[in-house]
Amino acid sequence: MxxxxxxxxxxxxxxxxxxxxxxxxxxxxxxxxxxxxxxxxxxxxxxxxxxxxxxxxxPSREEFSRTQQFMALRVLRMERQTAVEVGALLPAEEARTALVRALTGFRRSMTNDLPVEAGKLLGLSREQQRKLRAMTEDALRAFVAGLHASGLPDAS
Missing domain, CATH: 1.10.10.10 (Winged helix-like DNA-binding domain superfamily/Winged helix DNA-binding domain)
Structure with a gap:
């Protein structure tokens, strides 16, 4: 719920x-x-x-008069434009760019920094660090595959 x-x-x-x-x-x-x-x-x-x-x-759309339908669409358009102007609505390309940058940084951190830091903190051998990196890369690939399967455009 x-x-x-x-x-x-x-x-x-x-x-x-x-x-x-x-x-x-x-x-x-x-x-x-x-x-x-x-x-x-x-x-x-x-x-x-x-x-x-x-x-x-x-009321359903059918119950609205043509004038009411027009006004409702006009209000929606104005609300959307206001949201864009105040930054509450981000154009898709800007959102996509920000997400790609964030995920790229996250991937680097998870596959490069995490295994090394875990190795130092937990006393992992180089082989254990390599396995941790491989497991992390597999998890990230599964995450990307899930995004792609969601039907989102350019989710690869």
Whole structure:
């Protein structure tokens, strides 16, 4: 049961936090695990249960007029642009570059530094260090294979 706060629930539902606040105010039976005070972080919800309830409460796209649909899309576009401007949303290429750099550094550390440091700390022989390096490389290859199997683009 994943637990989320207000901000996370609104993001998962694809709605504004103000919309979530309105739904909470109008539905006394909304599934809340813990009510908070302040900025919404004190609130706790079972993510799946709360999303199911929101799906019941929110009008379907077919119930929106064309003007409402247009305005909803416009708001989503503005929210996305604002997120990009404040740095809360990172363009995919920048995220990919940062992730590649981080994983490359992690790989170097795990396959070069870790076996040597473990050798010093634990008194491992060169052969044991070599085996530790090989095991680490195997684990990293399995990790990359898992990323690739996830269907993420360029996960190799």
């Amino acid at each position: 994943p637990i989320v706060n207000k901000r996370e629930l609104a993001a998962a539902a694809g709605i504004a936090k103000a919309t979530l606040d309105a739904k909470l105010a109008e539905d006394p039976d909304f599934p809340v695990l813990r009510r908070g005070i302040g900025r919404g972080d004190g609130w706790q919800f079972d993510r799946e249960e709360a999303l199911a309830r929101l799906a019941e409460l929110m």
